Amino acid sequence: MEKDAEIIAFFQTSQLIDIFNTLADGIYISDAQGTTLWLNQASENLCGLPKSELIGRNVVDLEEMGIYKPSVTRLVIESGKPTTTIQLVNNKGKFLVTGHIIPDEKGNPELIVAHSRDITEAARASSQLEETVALLKRYSEEIQIMKREAHQNLSQAFIGSSRSYLALLELVKKVAVVDTTVLITGETGVGKSFLAEHIHQLSDRCGSPFIHVNCSAIPETLIESELFGYQKGAFTGASQSGKIGLVKMADKGTLFLDEISELPYHLQSKLLLLLQNKTFMPIGGTKTYTADIRIIAATNANLLDLVRSGKFRHDLYYRLNILPINVPPMRERKEDIFPLLHHNLKKFNAIHHQKRRFSIEALDALHHYEWPGNVRELENLVERIVITSKEDEIQITDLPEELRSIRDFEENRWSLGGTCSLVERMEKIEGEIITQALRSHKSTRKAAAALGITQSLLMRRIKKYGIQLEPHEDQ
Numbered sequence: 001m002e003k004d005a006e007i008i009a010f011f012q013t014s015q016l017i018d019i020f021n022t023l024a025d026g027i028y029i030s031d032a033q034g035t036t037l038w039l040n041q042a043s044e045n046l047c048g049l050p051k052s053e054l055i056g057r058n059v060v061d062l063e064e065m066g067i068y069k070p071s072v073t074r075l076v077i078e079s080g081k082p083t084t085t086i087q088l089v090n091n092k093g094k095f096l097v098t099g100h101i102i103p104d105e106k107g108n109p110e111l112i113v114a115h116s117r118d119i120t121e122a123a124r125a126s127s128q129l130e131e132t133v134a135l136l137k138r139y140s141e142e143i144q145i146m147k148r149e150a151h152q153n154l155s156q157a158f159i160g161s162s163r164s165y166l167a168l169l170e171l172v173k174k175v176a177v178v179d180t181t182v183l184i185t186g187e188t189g190v191g192k193s194f195l196a197e198h199i200h201q202l203s204d205r206c207g208s209p210f211i212h213v214n215c216s217a218i219p220e221t222l223i224e225s226e227l228f229g230y231q232k233g234a235f236t237g238a239s240q241s242g243k244i245g246l247v248k249m250a251d252k253g254t255l256f257l258d259e260i261s262e263l264p265y266h267l268q269s270k271l272l273l274l275l276q277n278k279t280f281m282p283i284g285g286t287k288t289y290t291a292d293i294r295i296i297a298a299t300n301a302n303l304l305d306l307v308r309s310g311k312f313r314h315d316l317y318y319r320l321n322i323l324p325i326n327v328p329p330m331r332e333r334k335e336d337i338f339p340l341l342h343h344n345l346k347k348f349n350a351i352h353h354q355k356r357r358f359s360i361e362a363l364d365a366l367h368h369y370e371w372p373g374n375v376r377e378l379e380n381l382v383e384r385i386v387i388t389s390k391e392d393e394i395q396i397t398d399l400p401e402e403l404r405s406i407r408d409f410e411e412n413r414w415s416l417g418g419t420c421s422l423v424e425r426m427e428k429i430e431g432e433i434i435t436q437a438l439r440s441h442k443s444t445r446k447a448a449a450a451l452g453i454t455q456s457l458l459m460r461r462i463k464k465y466g467i468q469l470e471p472h473e474d475q
């Protein structure tokens with residue numbers, strides 16, 4: 001302190017004033033009651049009033065005039081201790097101000113010195129940062145909504161309301177979020193690939209590739225290089241630059257190995273290594289690579305039988321079979337036939353610019369067919385009849401021979417009282433009555449009234465039997 005006083009004594013008062021006036025920070029000196037005694041040039045510039053109008057005025061007046069919000073000097077006087085606050089000066093700039101008490105010889109407050117630093121830019125940067133953070137948050141929320149909507153649209157394309165199919169979709173949802181191997185089994189054309197892609201879309205890997213490899217479609221001699229790639233010059237005829245395999249291409253995403261039963265035996269151990277260690281070695285390579293992939297496999301063969309007959313490695317089978325999903329065939333989920341027929345009729349009508357609709361007889365025959373080729377066969381058949389039918393109303397004669405003979409068989413069974421259960425027969429009759437009522441009355445409200453049931457009950461039945469409403473009937 002004494003040293004400071006000695007040094008200060010070297011300066012003339014005018015020099016000290018000059019020094020204070022060169023500071024970019026504001027210095028504002030008041031007495032212990034808040035009356036302004038002096039302020040430096042920076043402080044004068046900040047408040048926009050000439051020094052002569054400020055000196056002698058109390059900070060409380062200046063605060064009321066809106067020059068300082070709040071006055072740090074007043075805060076210091078009220079609290080009796082040094083105070084720091086953010087101050088708005090003239091409703092424009094933002095300042096970080098600190099008020100200090102300078103005591104007299106007896107230790108009583110004599111002067112209040114406020115020191116202010118312009119933080120307008122820093123505050124702007126910080127509020128810009130806040131805005132950017134808020135914007136990023138909004139974008140990320142919007143992306144999440146878009147992702148969810150995309151998934152919803154995807155699940156809307158999933159046709160199936162039978163209890164077994166709905167249970168399957170529930171299982172798929174759970175399995176999708178667990179990042180482990182899935183084995184999808186089921187007959188040909190039941191929708192295994194469709195589900196595999198759905199699992200990928202619902203998983204955290206949805207933003208990365210979904211690589212579909214049909215193991216039966218690639219010749220045995222090529223499958224290893226297709227899957228794992230090769231180093232340059234690995235074999236005669238190999239590309240000079242080498243080749244990236246499908247495993248590498250699926251990095252961060254999902255590798256879907258369709259018809260896994262067709263994977264040659266000698267490659268099964270290499271796949272097992274990939275499943276266990278997530279590592280692989282390209283043909284002709286000397287070092288292993290890591291692949292961050294999820295594997296989904298599918299088969300319509302009985303893998304366990306293949307294990308028993310020595311054609312499929314048992315260790316690979318157990319490694320694949322961690323989360324098995326079985327897709328039931330169409331004949332075990334007959335409730336899905338009508339919805340699938342109508343979904344595909346709508347789809348192919350739009351594609352081929354037609355207005356086809358099913359006659360009751362045609363629907364009946366389609367409903368009783370066993371669909372050995374499952375959803376794929378149904379899809380192909382609907383497209384074919386949309387193109388080849390003679391009239392807008394698809395008649396039984398428009399159907400292929402095998403379906404017509406089924407209907408003949410069904411009719412005989414019906415009249416002879418065959419093995420068709422009472423519930424099935426009642427449901428069939430109910431469906432037909434509803435279809436006829438809709439045809440005659442042209443609206444669900446009138447048809448319900450004519451049948452003596454509520455409109456909501458009628459709507460539930462329409463849904464149950466997959467009856468497609470014409471636009472004018474939909475009210």
Ligand SMILES: Nc1ncnc2c1ncn2[C@@H]1O[C@H](COP(=O)(O)OP(=O)(O)OP(=O)(O)O)[C@@H](O)[C@H]1O
Nearest residue numbers: 157158159160187188189190191192193194375376
């Ligand atoms: N639930 C469904 N809703 C609508 N379309 C479906 C459904 N399930 C399958 N499909 C359609 O059925 C067709 C056959 O499906 P997919 O190719 O997935 O069968 P798959 O079981 O993988 O056949 P494969 O055993 O021959 O490989 C596809 O065109 C698919 O779009």
